[in-house]
Amino acid sequence: MKAVRVHAYGKEPSLDEVDEPKVTGPFDVLVEIGAAGLCRTDLHVIEGQWADIQNPQLPYVLGHENAGWVREVGSAVHNVAPGDAVIAHPLVTCGLCIPCRLGDDSHCEDAVFPGLNVDGGMSDLLLTNARAIVKLEANLQPIQVAALADAGLTAYHAVRKAQRLLTPGTHVVVIGSGGLGHIAIQALAATTPATITVVDRSEPALELARSVGSHHTVNAAEGSEKLLREVQDITEGGAHVVLDFVGEHSTPEQGTAMVRNRGSYSCVGYGGELRIPTIELVSREIEVVGNLVGTYKDLVELMALTAQGKVTLETTTYPLSAVNDAIHDLESGNLVGRGILVPGS
Structure with missing residues (x-):
């Protein structure tokens, strides 16, 4: 064969x-x-x-x-x-x-x-x-x-773990609308009442996100400061959950900055590293979650x-x-x- x-x-x-x-x-x-x-x-x-x-x-x-x-x-x-x-x-x-x-x-x-x-x-x-x-x-x-x-199984697994935090009126941010991200958007739309915002550097990827259930999209290519301001405005002070399907370059830093106090940064993509002061973890009571298949x-x-x-x-x-x-x-x-x-x- x-x-x-x-x-x-x-x-x-x-x-x-x-x-x-x-x-x-x-x-x-x-x-x-x-x-x-x-x-x-x-x-x-x-x-x-x-x-x-x-x-x-x-x-x-x-x-x-x-x-x-x-x-x-x-x-x-x-x-x-x-x-x-x-x-x-x-x-x-x-x-x-x-x-x-x-x-x-x-x-x-x-x-x-x-x-x-x-x-x-x-x-x-x-x-x-x-x-x-x-x-x-x-x-x-x-x-x-x-x-x-x-791809679908890993994305769905991350969504399932986040569901307990995604009650009516909550916000979730998806970083990356590629092979895994576009599946997660659909799973979020099908199984949670949360408002979904998608962040990506590619306009075709953002168009894909809009077509499969995202309520808002933000182009990350416009710079980190503008990105964080837009996400803060859309989520009214920060996301309850951030699902990071990139996990490298600047996304771990951006993802934890997008989370509101007592929120969850959930990482699926890998290749980079996450650095966060322990006092920030404690004072903001944010959680960091890893996701396997x-x-x-x-x-x-x-x-x-x-x-x-x-x-x-x-x-x-x-x-x-x-x-x-x-x-x-x-x-x-x-x-x-x-x-x-x-x-x-």
Whole structure:
């Protein structure tokens, strides 16, 4: 089968011919990939940023946002059958550790992470297990939802954690209306009564934000001081929650400055650092929240919202063979929404 593999960090991945994975365990699920999302995390993987954290053995197959159709299942699998359209949670978890038993499966103590430490889904086939698979409603196709397996799931997870603070009359600011941000805007509009303000440096991204549910937009390219004044005016003194989908350059500093006293700065993007005097944390009673990928339950809820038409993806599709074109478009900022790789196209 065809597969996109990383052979060396800092170098472009290549499209290789590799052996097909086989079902060997009772809970195995073999998925014929219909679509695989391209994520900024894939760029960080290629750069080697995850090497010491995930310790993969090179070469291995990229792709942690995967959807397709079940081809074959192990003897103990009863939740899906061959032919079912499915989306795969990015983690393959054990189900036995304390985090799994608490429903915190994204912190499983014995998980593997296809696309980060074992072979992923930028290929014709993906081997995963029954705990990771969500069957799609009849009105959904893999190409519509693949990027929701991580980008959407992470965005939804951050929104779910913020919901307790977003009561009627509150304000939420979303920094970054890209692949994750535009999903979070829809999830906020669908599940909270908060007024949504979106900050981005790109006018096309702000237009996308307006089209999916933002009440206000602010162009960050006009300078930090003007940005903060506008946000303060719109939010009447500061946001109750700031969701930062950039997490680098000046956004952590700006994000914490946008939060009102007793508010929450919730960071999803990464690559930068957050510096804040401890006296400010104490005197303003603000909280700082980190967000990893969501849980299996989060993915089930997100698929329900998607099937109801309340969450949709802005995407650009590429054949699997054009993976490096897609990567270059993402790196250069020419990709609006999410890049989707389609095997066999």
